[in-house]
Amino acid sequence: MSKTEYVSPEGLRLDGRRPMEMRQLRAEIGTVSRANGSAVFEMGNTKVIAAVYGPREVQNRSQLINDHALVRCEYSMANFSTGDRMRKPKGDRRSTEISLVIRQTMEACILTHLMPRSQIDIFVQVLQADGGTRSACINAATLALADAGIPMRDIVTSCSAGYLNSTPLLDLNYIEDSAGGPDVTVGILPKLDKVTLLQMDAKLPVDIFENVMGLAIEGCKAIANYIREVLLENTKQLEYRRGL
Amino acid sequence: MVGLSVGEKHFIQCGIAQDLRLDGRKRLTYRPIYVETGIIPQAHGSARVRLGATDVIASVKAELGKPSALQPDKGKIAVYVDCSPTAAPMFEGRGGEELSTELSVALERCLLGGKSGAGAGIDPTSLVVVEGKVCWDLYIDGLVISSDGNLLDALAAAIKAALSNTGIPKVDVAAETTGDEQPEVNISDEEFLQFDTSGIPVIVTLTKVGKHYIVDATSEEESQMSSAISISVNRKGHVCGLTKRGGAGLDPSIILDMISVAKHVSEQLINKLDSEIAAAEASEE
Numbered sequence: 001m002s003k004t005e006y007v008s009p010e011g012l013r014l015d016g017r018r019p020m021e022m023r024q025l026r027a028e029i030g031t032v033s034r035a036n037g038s039a040v041f042e043m044g045n046t047k048v049i050a051a052v053y054g055p056r057e058v059q060n061r062s063q064l065i066n067d068h069a070l071v072r073c074e075y076s077m078a079n080f081s082t083g084d085r086m087r088k089p090k091g092d093r094r095s096t097e098i099s100l101v102i103r104q105t106m107e108a109c110i111l112t113h114l115m116p117r118s119q120i121d122i123f124v125q126v127l128q129a130d131g132g133t134r135s136a137c138i139n140a141a142t143l144a145l146a147d148a149g150i151p152m153r154d155i156v157t158s159c160s161a162g163y164l165n166s167t168p169l170l171d172l173n174y175i176e177d178s179a180g181g182p183d184v185t186v187g188i189l190p191k192l193d194k195v196t197l198l199q200m201d202a203k204l205p206v207d208i209f210e211n212v213m214g215l216a217i218e219g220c221k222a223i224a225n226y227i228r229e230v231l232l233e234n235t236k237q238l239e240y241r242r243g244l
Numbered sequence: 245m246v247g248l249s250v251g252e253k254h255f256i257q258c259g260i261a262q263d264l265r266l267d268g269r270k271r272l273t274y275r276p277i278y279v280e281t282g283i284i285p286q287a288h289g290s291a292r293v294r295l296g297a298t299d300v301i302a303s304v305k306a307e308l309g310k311p312s313a314l315q316p317d318k319g320k321i322a323v324y325v326d327c328s329p330t331a332a333p334m335f336e337g338r339g340g341e342e343l344s345t346e347l348s349v350a351l352e353r354c355l356l357g358g359k360s361g362a363g364a365g366i367d368p369t370s371l372v373v374v375e376g377k378v379c380w381d382l383y384i385d386g387l388v389i390s391s392d393g394n395l396l397d398a399l400a401a402a403i404k405a406a407l408s409n410t411g412i413p414k415v416d417v418a419a420e421t422t423g424d425e426q427p428e429v430n431i432s433d434e435e436f437l438q439f440d441t442s443g444i445p446v447i448v449t450l451t452k453v454g455k456h457y458i459v460d461a462t463s464e465e466e467s468q469m470s471s472a473i474s475i476s477v478n479r480k481g482h483v484c485g486l487t488k489r490g491g492a493g494l495d496p497s498i499i500l501d502m503i504s505v506a507k508h509v510s511e512q513l514i515n516k517l518d519s520e521i522a523a524a525e526a527s528e529e
Contacts, residue, residue, distance in 0.1 A: 031299070031389075031390070032299070032330050032331070032389060032390040033297045033390065033392075034297060034331070034332070034390055034391070034392060035330065035390075038330065045285070049328075049330055049389060050330070051329075051330035051331075053333045059333075074329050074336050074337070076326075076328065076329065078301075078303075078326065078328075078385070078387050079303075079324065079326060079383075079385040079387070080284055080286075080287050080290070080303035080305060080385050080387075082286075083286055085305050085307070085383055085385070091337075091338075121329075121333050121336070123328070123329040123330045123333070123336065124330075125328040125329070125330050125387075125389065127284070127301070127387075128284060128285075128286070
């Protein structure tokens with residue numbers, strides 16, 4: 001058991017945040033002009049770009065589905081995204097798993113039956129990794145899908161929470177994540193109030209788990225508010241540019 | 245990318261013949277260049293360059309390593325480019341590998357000089373810490389986020405900007421070391437050595453469409469090219485590297501003409517790039 005204090009006696013974490021405080025959020029829509037939809041999402045030092053290509057014709061005929069759209073996703077990390085330079089940016093097991101997770105989460109909320117026999121590609125590129133990359137990717141993918149105009153049931157937002165030094169902590173950064181304590185990642189559909197993604201590692205007693213999950217869900221709802229503001233602002237900009 | 249119709253192809257070719265391209269530029273005009281430095285805080289140096297819709301990031305990381313036995317007084321430099329699938333769906337999985345390798349090798353050829361390290365843009369002897377034992381390994385990573393033609397020029401500009409932004413930490417070597425022992429090194433967190441980037445070349449790619457050549461082609465113009473030459477020129481006007489792409493044959497006199505055009509264009513490009521980098525560094529502070 002490490003003796004490092006992740007929460008000081010005054011209640012401050014290693015980066016000066018309070019236990020229930022999220023990192024600073026920043027989002028930008030439309031960065032990759034060639035994509036149908038794209039977005040950059042930053043949660044503290046974690047920075048992620050998502051690009052959506054679709055709906056378009058299915059490239060691989062054998063994967064064509066007759067009554068709904070095919071959703072594909074790829075997650076890759078840049079060589080320079082982590083502290084030590086990574087040798088293999090794609091194709092390792094963690095990337096494959098996260099690609100699968102993002103695909104399943106987004107597939108649940110896209111109205112795929114409206115676009116049969118077509119394909120939607122979601123590509124996520126991590127520029128800087130400082131904990132919570134999974135959540136940042138899902139948030140960025142939501143914004144990119146909205147930018148592409150793809151019909152969705154609801155936006156999906158995701159946030160992580162942990163439990164260190166007997167305190168539930170919201171939005172772990174890399175140091176806190178590597179501390180060996182539990183890490184709960186939650187993805188929700190905020191308006192419908194449904195959980196679409198739930199992952200946890202390490203162990204937690206069940207009653208504390210309910211607390212930590214509740215905290216993560218609160219974080220997701222806060223991110224959802226921020227995302228809605230960003231989308232509204234973006235639409236106002238578009239209206240303005242069109243002279244409406 | 246959606247294919248071009250016959251009419252569109254004809255329009256591009258005739259426009260270039262009349263010195264008026266799709267976006268109104270002349271044949272030898274670059275798109276506006278935007279440079280941002282220091283965007284990756286955990287790297288030793290980084291920069292992002294936007295050339296129209298082409299968007300690339302370059303980062304420089306230095307790690308301590310052992311110099312090779314054949315060249316004990318030189319550090320090692322490696323350039324690696326990755327094409328992100330966000331730039332084009334065909335870069336997904338291993339689809340972008342061919343283009344990434346082509347770009348990495350072309351950049352290494354232009355920046356690193358010959359096999360013995362002679363004529364390199366970056367002097368490898370400045371990277372050695374203890375001769376024969378400890379040296380800096382410089383890893384230059386490029387990432388293509390959005391592609392609209394002319395990736396090589398944008399990457400070379402990003403690498404130049406990232407190297408201007410790079411601070412190699414100062415290393416204190418422990419005094420007494422004998423024989424094959426690895427010396428103790430103490431990497432300082434405070435002091436940094438800035439690179440001298442005046443010797444680093446830029447790359448000018450001339451794309452031949454019909455009878456004329458254009459600089460800074462967009463991806464639509466690149467689809468119409470018969471051949472292209474990428475020439476790396478440094479501040480002194482010396483040619484540091486050359487790559488010809490495309491299957492069409494070129495008369496040698498045309499190649500010489502393209503080289504002189506590239507040298508002429510590179511002067512303006514180097515000046516523009518230097519002023520953009522200086523502005524970016526100033527605004528970063």
